[in-house]
Amino acid sequence: MIISLLCRYLSPRRFSSLVQTVAFFAGLMMVSYLVYTTFLAPGAPPTATVLKRIQRAGRNPGDGYVRGEGVRLSGEEKTKGEDDMKTWFMNVVASDKISLDRSIRDARRGECKAISYDLSKLPRASVIIIFTDEAWTPLMRTVHSVINRSPPELLEEVILLDDNSQRDELKGKLDEYVKRFDGLVKVVRKNVRHGLIRAKLAGAREATGEVIVFLDSHCEANHGWLEPLVARIGESPSAVVCPVIDYINAHDMQYSGDPYAQSVGGFTWSLHFTWEPLPESEKQRRKTPTEYIRSPTMAGGLLAANREYFFHVGGYDEEMDIWGGENLEIAFRVWTCGGSIEFIPCSHVGHIFRDGHPYNMTGRGGNKDVHGTNSKRLAEVWMDDYKRLYYLHRSDLKTKDVGDLSERHKLREKLQCKPFKWFLDNVAPDKFVPDENVQAYGMLQAVIDGTKICLDTLQQDEKGSYGMGVYYCQGGGSSAQLMSLAHDGRLRRETSCAHGVVRERETSGTVVMRSCREKGDEWKRQDGQLRHVNSGLCLSIRGVKSGEKIIIEVCDSSAPEQRWDYSNPTVM
Ligand code: UD2
Numbered sequence: 072m073i074i075s076l077l078c079r080y081l082s083p084r085r086f087s088s089l090v091q092t093v094a095f096f097a098g099l100m101m102v103s104y105l106v107y108t109t110f111l112a113p114g115a116p117p118t119a120t121v122l123k124r125i126q127r128a129g130r131n132p133g134d135g136y137v138r139g140e141g142v143r144l145s146g147e148e149k150t151k152g153e154d155d156m157k158t159w160f161m162n163v164v165a166s167d168k169i170s171l172d173r174s175i176r177d178a179r180r181g182e183c184k185a186i187s188y189d190l191s192k193l194p195r196a197s198v199i200i201i202f203t204d205e206a207w208t209p210l211m212r213t214v215h216s217v218i219n220r221s222p223p224e225l226l227e228e229v230i231l232l233d234d235n236s237q238r239d240e241l242k243g244k245l246d247e248y249v250k251r252f253d254g255l256v257k258v259v260r261k262n263v264r265h266g267l268i269r270a271k272l273a274g275a276r277e278a279t280g281e282v283i284v285f286l287d288s289h290c291e292a293n294h295g296w297l298e299p300l301v302a303r304i305g306e307s308p309s310a311v312v313c314p315v316i317d318y319i320n321a322h323d324m325q326y327s328g329d330p331y332a333q334s335v336g337g338f339t340w341s342l343h344f345t346w347e348p349l350p351e352s353e354k355q356r357r358k359t360p361t362e363y364i365r366s367p368t369m370a371g372g373l374l375a376a377n378r379e380y381f382f383h384v385g386g387y388d389e390e391m392d393i394w395g396g397e398n399l400e401i402a403f404r405v406w407t408c409g410g411s412i413e414f415i416p417c418s419h420v421g422h423i424f425r426d427g428h429p430y431n432m433t434g435r436g437g438n439k440d441v442h443g444t445n446s447k448r449l450a451e452v453w454m455d456d457y458k459r460l461y462y463l464h465r466s467d468l469k470t471k472d473v474g475d476l477s478e479r480h481k482l483r484e485k486l487q488c489k490p491f492k493w494f495l496d497n498v499a500p501d502k503f504v505p506d507e508n509v510q511a512y513g514m515l516q517a518v519i520d521g522t523k524i525c526l527d528t529l530q531q532d533e534k535g536s537y538g539m540g541v542y543y544c545q546g547g548g549s550s551a552q553l554m555s556l557a558h559d560g561r562l563r564r565e566t567s568c569a570h571g572v573v574r575e576r577e578t579s580g581t582v583v584m585r586s587c588r589e590k591g592d593e594w595k596r597q598d599g600q601l602r603h604v605n606s607g608l609c610l611s612i613r614g615v616k617s618g619e620k621i622i623i624e625v626c627d628s629s630a631p632e633q634r635w636d637y638s639n640p641t642v643m
């Protein structure tokens with residue numbers, strides 16, 4: 072009955088006019104929504120179309136240097152460029168030769184390029200670039216690369232945080248230059264030198280995006296760099312994520328990307344950053360090569376975080392000055408307070424690695440050791456008793472006043488962060504702790520004619536291989552004389568392990584320290600002797616004087632030259 076009534080009412084003519092009316096109103100609503108979001112919504116970001124126009128306007132004419140290739144200079148320019156290396160620690164002449172919009176090779180692996188993102192669902196980012204007296208073209212190439220290679224939908228703003236630069240071009244000329252970006256690039260100036268840590272904080276405070284991204288002022292964002300960073304933060308707001316840092320050569324600006332880069336961040340007990348190979352546990356956990364990589368620490372310069380989370384977890388330590396330490400501090404803090412540090416293999420950003428700092432490194436009160444004092448702040452607040460291992464390297468800092476730490480202690484309390492031991496056990500299980508869970512630790516000493524002689528690195532660079540030596544024992548545990556006999560039988564220091572080297576048909580040899588990444592020889596402690604298992608020879612100082620290299624020779628249990636005692640150092 073109802074159906075037959077409806078059918079009679081909705082004659083074909085009436086039906087089509089109803090459809091027309093509905094379509095008309097739907098269209099009207101869509102147009103007004105678009106007009107509103109594009110022009111009228113409060114604080115509306117530049118639309119995709121406006122941004123694409125900016126990107127086009129920014130493009131410079133080609134300069135012949137394509138796909139990130141290096142610049143070859145000759146004659147006067149070459150000399151001038153070499154001079155730049157002494158003052159800028161980068162070849163500014165070379166940088167000036169290439170377009171601010173130069174092309175670079177896509178550094179991602181194929182699997183990354185195949186991912187498609189629903190941009191409308193991803194959080195938008197404020198990119199914060201901090202600088203103090205940076206050269207013009209590296210700085211502007213950072214800005215251009217960010218604008219050229221970020222989807223307009225995801226780029227909230229670019230904040231140029233000027234940490235009290237003195238050069239004129241970074242004032243008037245810069246203000247004039249950024250006008251072409253229609254308000255997308257904002258310059259914020261600090262008239263007192265902040266140092267990079269407070270500068271990053273100041274930049275973050277200006278930001279309005281859901282995500283903040285920090286970059287150094289001599290970077291180049293690679294293809295598709297931003298999407299995987301914000302996507303991961305969207306998924307896990309307590310993840311602090313880093314792109315793969317590609318290498319831009321400071322001498323000629325050549326860009327080298329490694330699509331298969333698989334390193335994580337580590338640290339030394341002297342609190343310097345290191346690159347480490349991808350741990351076995353991560354190889355097992357990851358299902359695809361595009362997935363994030365959990366990393367104990369980060370290099371520091373290039374990272375993204377949810378803005379609210381960044382401040383919630385304590386931003387940075389406001390009292391850290393100029394340069395250094397903040398990268399390990401944020402890593403220890405984020406991990407132990409419930410977040411994670413992750414490397415995103417599909418995001419690549421190039422960075423010009425410089426051999427020095429082209430700016431004054433002196434901190435407040437004439438402090439010439441900002442890395443040392445910043446690191447002491449982080450050791451005191453976040454490392455519990457493990458700070459002893461930092462003081463082994465920096466006993467001079469034990470009594471040094473590094474300012475008030477109460478705010479940072481309170482933060483740790485408030486966030487109920489886990490102990491540093493939890494970090495070591497769960498996040499950095501491969502990190503060797505020289506004085507825990509070992510067979511023995513301390514100075515290895517032999518006594519000859521009443522004189523104590525100890526194994527000693529003889530101040531050699533422990534990054535490469537070196538022959539182990541001996542020296543008069545230094546009281547109080549000089550770090551150069553500390554050796555651990557680990558549970559796996561390796562005789563080692565923080566990163567280097569003792570290998571016995573014996574030439575064929577010889578009955579004695581030397582002891583060479585090499586990276587513990589290689590397997591490392593086994594040693595056995597027996598009746599006061601230290602036996603090198605592979606060769607069956609024993610550690611000995613027969614005929615060796617203080618300052619010379621140690622040997623291994625045929626074992627003789629009655630020889631005083633082969634009698635080694637562990638004397639425990641006073642660490643704290
Ligand atoms: C690395 C980091 C850097 C920072 C530092 C440790 C990378 C690629 N870089 O050193 O970001 O974490 O380790 O603290 O991981 N700057 C200022 N004010 C200053 C000093 C520096 O604004 O007082 C700026 C500088 O212009 C640059 C940035 O801070 O843009 C980093 O300085 P850098 O490039 O000299 O540091 P880098 O790469 O050796």
Ligand code: MN
Nearest residue numbers: 287372422423
């Ligand atoms: Mn840098």
